[in-house]
Amino acid sequence: MERSGTNQDSSMVRDHAENPRNYGMIENADGHARIKGPCGDTMEFWLKVQKDKLGRVTFITDGCGSSLACGSMTTTLAEGRLIEDVLSLGQEEILEALGGLPDEFEHCALLAVNTLHEACIHYLDSLNASGKEEAKPVSMERRQGESEESYFERLQLHSRLNQIRHKIVVLSGKGGVGKSTVAVNLAVSLIMAGKRVGLLDVDIHCPSIPTMLGLEEEAVVGSKEGLLPVEKDGLRVMSLGFLLQDRDEAVIWRGPRKMEVIKQFLKDVVWGDLDFLVIDSPPGTGDELIAVCQMIEDLDGAVVVTTPQKVAAVDVRKTVSFCRELGIPVIGVAENMSGFVCPGCGEVASILCSGGGEMVTESLRVPFLGKIPMDPGIAEASDQGRAFVDYYGDSPAVERMQIICEILLRLDKEKPGEGGEIL
Numbered sequence: 005m006e007r008s009g010t011n012q013d014s015s016m017v018r019d020h021a022e023n024p025r026n027y028g029m030i031e032n033a034d035g036h037a038r039i040k041g042p043c044g045d046t047m048e049f050w051l052k053v054q055k056d057k058l059g060r061v062t063f064i065t066d067g068c069g070s071s072l073a074c075g076s077m078t079t080t081l082a083e084g085r086l087i088e089d090v091l092s093l094g095q096e097e098i099l100e101a102l103g104g105l106p107d108e109f110e111h112c113a114l115l116a117v118n119t120l121h122e123a124c125i126h127y128l129d130s131l132n133a134s135g136k137e138e139a140k141p142v143s144m145e146r147r148q149g150e151s152e153e154s155y156f157e158r159l160q161l162h163s164r165l166n167q168i169r170h171k172i173v174v175l176s177g178k179g180g181v182g183k184s185t186v187a188v189n190l191a192v193s194l195i196m197a198g199k200r201v202g203l204l205d206v207d208i209h210c211p212s213i214p215t216m217l218g219l220e221e222e223a224v225v226g227s228k229e230g231l232l233p234v235e236k237d238g239l240r241v242m243s244l245g246f247l248l249q250d251r252d253e254a255v256i257w258r259g260p261r262k263m264e265v266i267k268q269f270l271k272d273v274v275w276g277d278l279d280f281l282v283i284d285s286p287p288g289t290g291d292e293l294i295a296v297c298q299m300i301e302d303l304d305g306a307v308v309v310t311t312p313q314k315v316a317a318v319d320v321r322k323t324v325s326f327c328r329e330l331g332i333p334v335i336g337v338a339e340n341m342s343g344f345v346c347p348g349c350g351e352v353a354s355i356l357c358s359g360g361g362e363m364v365t366e367s368l369r370v371p372f373l374g375k376i377p378m379d380p381g382i383a384e385a386s387d388q389g390r391a392f393v394d395y396y397g398d399s400p401a402v403e404r405m406q407i408i409c410e411i412l413l414r415l416d417k418e419k420p421g422e423g424g425e426i427l
């Protein structure tokens with residue numbers, strides 16, 4: 005087989021390009037993936053697992069010498085390592101082991117590492133699917149008309165997010181209905197249920213999560229791999245608010261600049277292994293939300309937050325049709341600020357109208373997740389930078405958040421369905 009050379013000075017690169025290790029396929033592999041890179045080269049990996057470690061890893065590529073060197077070095081570094089270690093193996097590690105590559109060939113290392121990750125994910129998915137339908141190998145081809153740059157970005161983002169089992173987006177038709185409150189409290193409830201959870205705040209105009217968790221003074225730490233989330237009691241938190249020097253900064257950004265910031269932000273966060281990522285989205289159904297939902301391709305579903313007034317039904321309809329257009333399953337609609345928890349007796353009293361959210365779910369045939377009453381403790385807790393569910397265990401509002409959390413936990417076993425069921 006004749007292959008073009010790399011023109012590299014590094015003897016390590018030359019050695020791996022001329023004598024690629026682990027070249028070829030494995031019959032009956034435990035994991036397999038094939039990815040076509042932005043340069044048009046294809047990388048394909050196979051692996052065999054022995055007791056949570058990669059026993060054998062092989063690859064083939066139709067690419068140039070750099071692709072061969074990167075594939076070869078990636079398999080060499082991966083063999084004998086635990087799967088979780090392999091999933092955090094990055095492009096930098098491959099480049100370092102090879103003694104570097106010129107900038108224009110560095111993408112070969114990313115392609116190799118992404119393909120390896122996908123093969124591991126394929127293996128892990130097959131384990132989860134055992135007894136169910138067989139998991140399909142991942143093949144991230146470049147889409148028709150997709151620019152090289154955006155394909156490359158999509159691969160990077162995919163590699164960042166593929167260590168997260170479930171991604172839930174919390175949506176609302178407009179601001180001020182309690183979307184961030186629900187996102188924070190669901191994330192903390194999932195932590196309390198023993199899950200590994202991340203909370204991502206992509207509300208560019210009003211990133212309130214840092215305030216709600218008392219993290220306003222936190223600065224994000226960058227590492228070789230990217231931006232590290234801030235940790236609070238086990239919860240990994242990342243907010244655009246951490247990156248804004250001045251809270252008014254985002255307001256003056258125009259559309260394309262805003263998209264660029266959101267995209268960069270999503271691509272750079274190093275989450276590590278997570279069971280759930282809860283995403284607090286920008287309110288409404290505008291371009292920013294579309295961008296976020298399209299970038300995070302495999303969302304498990306959306307929790308829609310609304311208020312009880314009938315006028316809010318219009319926003320719920322818009323949000324549900326937005327989800328349908330983008331193919332995001334609607335986990336359900338929660339009616340927030342529905343009734344009032346009396347601070348004296350703890351009973352829920354109806355002070356305003358109620359039931360608008362519930363009614364609209366019936367006509368839209370989406371699940372109703374129940375009513376979260378107004379509780380002065382919620383506003384108090386968020387002003388003090390604490391999650392409500394952590395402190396007021398006996399409130400009817402906490403009870404409802406925990407029921408919604410239970411529904412999310414069921415995602416581990418089944419995909420959410422639609423059908424107007426009242427939970």
Ligand code: ADP
Nearest residue numbers: 179180181182183184185377378379382383386
């Ligand atoms: P959004 O994210 O939709 O803009 P927030 O979650 O920021 O809304 O909530 C707006 C305000 O309402 C916050 O001060 C929050 O503490 C308060 N709030 C939200 N839900 C409740 C509730 N059920 N009871 C009392 N206060 C609430």
